Amino acid sequence: MAFLPITIFFVIILWFFGFYLMDRKQIGRMTSIGCFILVIPLVTVNLEYITENSGVLATSTLALSSMLQSTIVLVDVFFLFMALVSLFDFYGRNWHGGK
DSSP, rough: OOOEEEEHHHHHHHHHHHHHTSOOOOOHHHHHHHHHHHHHHHHOEEEEEEEETEEEEEEEEOOOOOOHHHHHHHHHHHHHHHHHHHHHHTOOOOOOOOO
16 A cells, blocks of 8 residues: 655655745745756656555555656646746846846
8 A cells, every 4th residue: 555655745845845936036036946857857767655564664666657757747847937937037037038
């Protein structure tokens, strides 16, 4: 029985931090970009789960399907673009590079 999905927990935490830091000052907006970039390797590897079997806690891995992986990575890339536009907006520029 899967008890706790560790990898998905960290993905959700990084997404939360990314959105939280997106509305901060310059350093927070730069950090939010990093949070969204760090999610991509976590999604593409096998997911770690804490499992319980007859009272013994252990870890096991489970691979996501390639369709689900590509969807999550695409959503994360959209979040990354949102963070980049937010950073450019903070600098007073549009995403084309003009003022």
